[in-house]
Amino acid sequence: MKIVILGGGLAGLAAAYKLCRSNEVIILEKDSVLGGMAASYHIDGYYIEKYYHHIFKSDAAILQLIEELGLGGRLEWLRGSTGYFVDGKAYPMNTPFEILRFPPLSSADIIRLGILVMRAKLIKDRAPYDNIKASDWIRKVAGNSVYENFFAPLLESKFGSNSSLVSAAWLLGRVQIRSNRGKDGEKLGYMRGGFDVLVQAVENSIVRAGGIIRTNCPASKILIEDNSVRGVFAGSKMIECDVVISTAAPDVLDALTEKQLGIHDKLAGIHYQGTACALFGLKKRLMDDVYWLNIKDDVPFGAVIEHTNFLPLSDYEEHLVYATAYFQNKSDPLWKQSEETVIESYIAGLESMFPNFSRDDVKWTRMYRRLDTAPVYETGYMSKVLKAKTDVTGLYLAGMFSQPNYPERSMNGSIVAGFECSDAVEGIKR
Ligand SMILES: Cc1cc2nc3c(=O)[nH]c(=O)nc-3n(C[C@H](O)[C@H](O)[C@H](O)COP(=O)(O)OP(=O)(O)OC[C@H]3O[C@@H](n4cnc5c(N)ncnc54)[C@H](O)[C@@H]3O)c2cc1C
Structure with a gap:
């Protein structure tokens, strides 16, 4: 054929x-x-993804393909430390113990959040949750405070104005993949060389x-x-x-x-949503030991990802940091504005978040913007x-x-x- x-x-x-x-x-x-x-x-002798990428231990097909192609030796399981930036401060969120100390949540909220995670992990058939809004399910299972202080900013940064439409089935899938953390946090897979x-x-x-x-x-x-x-x-x-x-x-x-x-x-x-992702080559480290930082505060991006806090710096010999935001349609400024304008707004955002960061630390920038980067998993x-x-x-x-x-x-x-x-x-x- x-x-x-x-x-x-x-x-x-x-x-x-x-x-x-x-x-x-x-x-x-x-x-x-x-x-x-x-x-x-392809930057000065190394490859780095235009959009940040890692894999999970449950990703059986890609793991098998990597083995089949004789590339198993390239795969490493590394600690992908995460944090949550709220009211001007970054809180580590790697272990159940760190989540327990997350100030925006009360002790009762933490218990409700734990119950939500346990319930989510027990649900095998997600189909009945496809017509339920994630926001409604979270509120019902864990209450308003857990929704407003924990999930709402995460949903907002992932789905923007469509966040209220996202289904509970999507949320359950995410919780099931992301909640298998041991006492040292989550291990994520990455191929040396990208x-x-x-x-x-x-x-x-x-x-x-x-x-x-x-x-x-x-x-x-x-x-x-x-x-x-x-x-x-x-x-x-x-x-x-x-x-x-x-x-x-x-x-x-x-x-x-x-x-x-x-x-x-x-x-x-x-419906698909777009992603405007900047990659910065920096002269010095941006964050202390955080790979992935979700952000509640008002900056033009929803997450900062310091790749060289995940992979060894010696693989690149410069610090690599993504700042990224999803957008919902062509009329969004993240799509309409010039690349330079968006990058400038991201640099200003980084300066407002990190007092030790200055635009002089930036060696080079890249911007990758696509409209068709993910379906919106609405009800x-x-x-x-x-x-x-x-x-x-x-x-x-x-x-x-x-x-x-x-x-x-x-x-x-x-x-x-x-x-x-x-x-x-x-x-x-x-
Ligand atoms: C910001 C971001 C972060 C991500 N992070 C992760 C992660 O950490 N881990 C993970 O596993 N996945 C991640 N993903 C998802 C993963 O990258 C995608 O699911 C996967 O790569 C999609 O592959 P695809 O072939 O289905 O689609 P695509 O990669 O979109 O491939 C479709 C191809 O079709 C081409 N095309 C379109 N129109 C035409 C045409 N008319 N003629 C010819 N060619 C055409 C496009 O140029 C494109 O190359 C991420 C995605 C994004 C956007």
Whole structure:
């Protein structure tokens, strides 16, 4: 079969990795580099993700892929220390003991929070919670104070104006992944050399098996006739094929198929949010031993992530810090303003938070802004999850909108979605 895959992110690469062994596979990627959301900058001899990334011990598919590609030695489990910045102060939040000392919560709140976490961990079937708002469920189980002082700022920084719409199913998924902390805090996985090592290894494997990868090559139309895929337009050329796998965001697929798919309403109903993430190369450390700092206070970003408090500084020889914010639509200033303006506002925010930080500490900056960085997991989202096989013969889908990425998208989820798609193409039942 001749298969065209739209998108060289992890879903597209995973599907190609499996399919190229017995099919003619072409990946079309609109960007200049592979990796999609997990793509990296190449800076002075090292790679660093454009968006901060780590993995969890439960991410079975990516762990297996890393082993299969002979990269197990690159994977390390490191302490990812976390904190919460409230009223001008950073509070460590790594261990149950530290959470117990979090001042905005009373002793009764802490007990209620503990009960909420235990209840969340016991819930196996999250489906009944898909139509319940996270805010309503938190208030019911743990009360208003726990919601207002603990969860509301976190939800706000993750989903902005859509935070009140997010489902309890999403929240349960997050709590279940993030609450397995021992007395020393949480261990997170990272590949020495960055996840670009994985992207490059998958790319090499595809190319060695005869697959073709074209970057800087956006698809402009999927040609469908008599309810069957005929080919893909890229530039002025049409590439004929038997199968198209689209990993692009639902609104892009809708446009590529000229809103003609039977699932058009579903595609139009899936809302994505954007991320404006700055990466700073600094002359000196920003935070004392905190990798990930969530922020309640009023600054233009919702989290600061000091990568070199997670990985050894010697891997980079400069301090690497992300400041990042989600935004909900194209009219948000984080999307409309120039990169320089957003970076300037982030630097001012950092100066207001950290008295020891000065803009003179900044060696260089990068900004990565995309509109399509995550689905908004609002109530009722479960019914919008897209299946690998569509009603159009030869058209398959894998990506952040797929079932394995519910209720939270991840590299692992997109790899599983890509594998599920390749099984569907080859008629393999899972
Ligand atoms: C800020 C941020 C932080 C994250 N942190 C983590 C983390 O810590 N751990 C984790 O596991 N996951 C994390 N993720 C999620 C993870 O990066 C994604 O779930 C995963 O990489 C998505 O892969 P994908 O292939 O499904 O989609 P994408 O990576 O979006 O790939 C789709 C590709 O399609 C291409 N494309 C779009 N339109 C066209 C077209 N017309 N023609 C050709 N190509 C097209 C795009 O350029 C893109 O490369 C994070 C994501 C973000 C945004």
